[in-house]
Amino acid sequence: MKIAYAAMAWSGLYVASKVLYALEGRLGVTGGPHVSPDSYQAYGPGEVSMAQWANAGSGLFIIAVLLLGLLNWSGRWPRRILLTLHWLFTAMAAVGGVGMLATGLFTDRGGALFGGYCAVWAVLLYLSTRELHRRPTRELRMVRG
Numbered sequence: 786m787k788i789a790y791a792a793m794a795w796s797g798l799y800v801a802s803k804v805l806y807a808l809e810g811r812l813g814v815t816g817g818p819h820v821s822p823d824s825y826q827a828y829g830p831g832e833v834s835m836a837q838w839a840n841a842g843s844g845l846f847i848i849a850v851l852l853l854g855l856l857n858w859s860g861r862w863p864r865r866i867l868l869t870l871h872w873l874f875t876a877m878a879a880v881g882g883v884g885m886l887a888t889g890l891f892t893d894r895g896g897a898l899f900g901g902y903c904a905v906w907a908v909l910l911y912l913s914t915r916e917l918h919r920r921p922t923r924e925l926r927m928v929r930g
Contacts (some may be wrong), residue, residue, distance in 0.1 A: 789796060789854060789916065793848045796847045796848045797844070798902070799814075799844045800841050800848070800918045802890035804837075804845060807837035811837075812825065812828075813835055814910060815898075816899035816901075816902060817895070818888050818894040818899075819895050844912065850870045850871065854871060858894050867912065875911045876909050879911075881900075881907075884903035886900030887900070
């Protein structure tokens with residue numbers, strides 16, 4: 786279970802970065818590739834901040850799913866949904882890590898630092914998912930008194 790807490794803390798770093806960028810109205814992410822000034826032309830007034838707040842919300846959603854994975858659920862469907870979301874988050878972090886590392890290593894845009902962050906995030910999410918998958922399902926029973 787400790788690995789899930791590590792994954793939540795690591796996800797919290799992403800959320801903090803996105804909140805900072807939302808407050809500043811900037812595109813990008815800490816350690817990510819350089820964002821060209823032309824990229825801002827696709828956004829209207831306030832839309833950059835809104836996009837970053839939405840990204841922060843997605844990070845909070847990941848934390849919530851990791852937290853829900855620590856609970857004992859009765860029935861197969863809640864567990865299957867949680868496992869599916871865990872695997873989806875793991876895949877997204879892995880793809881992001883590979884993409885950012887490649888961008889950082891093979892272009893002059895930067896992004897290798899965030900790519901490394903995503904690679905660690907993917908490993909933490911994978912280990913958390915594996916832990917959830919291996920944990921036996923316990924039926925929750927109501928106690929009548």
